Structure formats: C-alpha cells, structure tokens
Amino acid sequence: MYVVCVTIWVKPGHEEEFRRATEANHRGTRTEPGNVRFDVLAAVDDPARFFLYEVYRSAEDFAAHQRTPHYLAWKAAVADWMAQPRQGVKHTSLWPVDESF
C-alpha cells in the first residue's frame, strides 16, 4: 500500500470548520476505487492539531485523489485556516501485507 500521513495545525478558532470540511473530504475520498482508508484524527494534547491517515493501493491512486473535486474543494477551503504548512510523509506499508488491509 501507499500511505500518506499528514499532520495539520489549524489556526485557533477554525477547528470546527476544519472538521466539517475534512469530514466531507473523508466521505468523498472513501468512494475512490483506489482508496483503502482515510482516517481523520484529532490530537489529544492539542486541539489545533489533526492527522490524516490516507491509504491508497498505489502512488497513482494518490495522484488521482489529488485531482478529485472533493480534494480540490477541501484544499481551497482549508488554505486560510492553516497555522503552518501541512507536513505530509509518504510511505509504503510493511505489515500487514496488502491483502490484509
């Protein structure tokens, strides 16, 4: 699997609208044939910190995600709410094996 891990810090006061926009992106992304997971997490110790755990079957599937209307709408909506640039790290999965995802 091709896994993109994104850490996000939101400007104070924009947490709720960030959550709403990201829920819509979650729902849209989960309909993509190449997407396996799109988990949205909130940090326990920092209300402005969020994490996206995005699992795709391949790097090409992630590239396709970045062309979807729901991703582009999310990207535009959240741009002004970022407290700092998002930190995205790309991975390949070791365990579980792909068939077990």
Add this chain to the structure above:
Amino acid sequence: MYVVCVTIWVKPGHEEEFRRATEANHRGTRTEPGNVRFDVLAAVDDPARFFLYEVYRSAEDFAAHQRTPHYLAWKAAVADWMAQPRQGVKHTSLWPVDESF
C-alpha cells in the same frame, strides 16, 4: 478509537533488524483484544524512517499493550538502534466512526 502515531528514525545499518523486531511486535499486538490496527510503514524518501499506526479501542487498551511481553521485548530490542528518541502522538479518531474501523 485511541490512536498512537509513532515516528521512528533508526541508526544506519540497523534497518533490517528493526524490521524483524517490529514485525514480531506487529504480530503480537494484533492478538490483543483491545487492538484494532498496528500498521508498520517505511518512509519512501528515507530508508531509516519508519512509522507505526496503532489503533486501540481505548487509552486503557494502549496502557495494557505497554505491559505485554511482545511490546517489552520490542522496546528492549530496538533501544540501541534509535537514531533519536521516538516521537509518539496520541489521538482520538473523528472519521470513520468507531463502528466502521
């Protein structure tokens, strides 16, 4: 869900033994009743960088994990291979809802 995200940097030359030790920890953790996922990832751009995505039903289940023989064996095995302290961030999940994990 209670989700622990751990970023790990391994000293050069210890990547393979780190992978073997972590596969054993993955297998043991997945047998815990309170564990939902234990994904082990390798960064695409840095062969020494790894990521653990650990999903538990509750904070108490994570505390129980930290008392298991497989976790304690892993912790002791990898201690000397860390290039810097591990970075663990604790989260609660927003989406999907718990029943869909």
